[in-house]
């Protein structure tokens with residue numbers, strides 16, 4: 455029997471989807487696409503086949519994730535029976551303390567996932583919108599949730615636990631880490647690019663609208679910059695990243711900011727957008743002459759290097775640096791800015807390879823290989839989905 459797997463990956467600035475055909479022994483991609491979301495963004499809905507050839511293109515205005523899901527499902531309805539999904543796999547950002555591996559979705563799971571909405575306000579509801587929309591339109595379709603947090607379950611307690619009274623840790627106030635499906639994919643393909651070095655000390659920089667770093671040893675996560683929520687760590691498109699918690703105490707007391715105001719400030723009006731006052735989108739900032747745009751870019755690069763230092767320290771060295779996700783894959787200027795600050799590691803960038811977004815962007819003399827590896831969270835979700843339905 456064959457299955458057709460629909461994968462939905464709700465990110466904070468986009469929804470990515472893919473359709474796979476499987477014979478149980480192998481999985482092959484049928485088509486995939488991405489819709490960028492935003493009230494000011496005019497988006498292209500594109501569908502590409504396995505070779506990247508354009509199958510369908512439509513100009514859209516997609517203000518939120520739910521409308522993007524409807525567009526994808528409407529398009530699927532116009533396809534042949536063979537392209538109709540028989541199972542769906544979702545990226546769900548937060549699995550909390552309960553879910554450490556992919557799970558078949560039922561009513562109880564949906565209730566538990568709703569309880570985690572406050573811990574990922576830019577993501578969790580959008581994944582649940584995909585799950586609920588599919589449940590409404592195709593009640594018999596089995597659905598699987600795959601979590602961003604699962605991959606980081608290998609982190610040691612020193613990395614996982616905040617310096618808080620232990621009863622709070624026991625309640626689940628601990629570091630979970632995110633972008634795990636992306637790191638899992640990178641860990642999976644690393645040997646193809648680095649050979650035996652892949653089992654060494656690797657830092658992966660997932661730099662997209664959400665951004666984090668992960669320290670891998672033997673392909674397992676031992677540290678990451680995001681924590682209890684996807685707010686900790688690097689500054690992001692609209693998220694602040696690391697902040698002295700006393701800033702919140704100060705704003706609550708001195709400026710009478712309440713929970714909703716702080717959520718809005720820290721998740722939606724901070725980061726690149728907050729610092730630049732111009733945009734959350736790195737493309738816009740790099741194209742701008744405004745000093746505040748340059749300042750936001752410089753601050754981003756500084757923080758990546760500062761936090762990369764911490765990853766290298768816990769790994770006790772570094773054998774490879776990998777860039778991935780929207781900025782990591784497509785912004786040579788950002789990679790060059792980061793690598794220029796890593797000269798102390800004897801990293802040497804091949805400028806033309808970097809400009810071309812080539813896979814290996816370090817020179818042969820560089821002490822450490824630096825690679826650009828496009829991530830593929832959808833394929834990891836498809837594999838987990840297949841494994842679960844076979845079980």
Ligand SMILES: Nc1ncnc2c1ncn2[C@@H]1O[C@H](COP(=O)(O)OP(=O)(O)O)[C@@H](O)[C@H]1O
Pocket residue numbers: 465466467468469661662663664691734735736737740779780781784785
């Ligand atoms: N060519 C580019 N140059 C610089 N930044 C880019 C480029 N292409 C994409 N980006 C950045 O990548 C971000 C999207 O990354 P992505 O990983 O797809 O996001 P997410 O999954 O978080 O929605 C955009 O917001 C934009 O800032």
Ligand SMILES: CC(=O)OP(=O)(O)O
Pocket residue numbers: 464465466467547602632633662663664665684
């Ligand atoms: C966890 C997270 O920030 O995801 P994304 O980068 O897709 O927004």
Ligand SMILES: [Mg+2]
Pocket residue numbers: 465466662664779
């Ligand atoms: Mg993403």
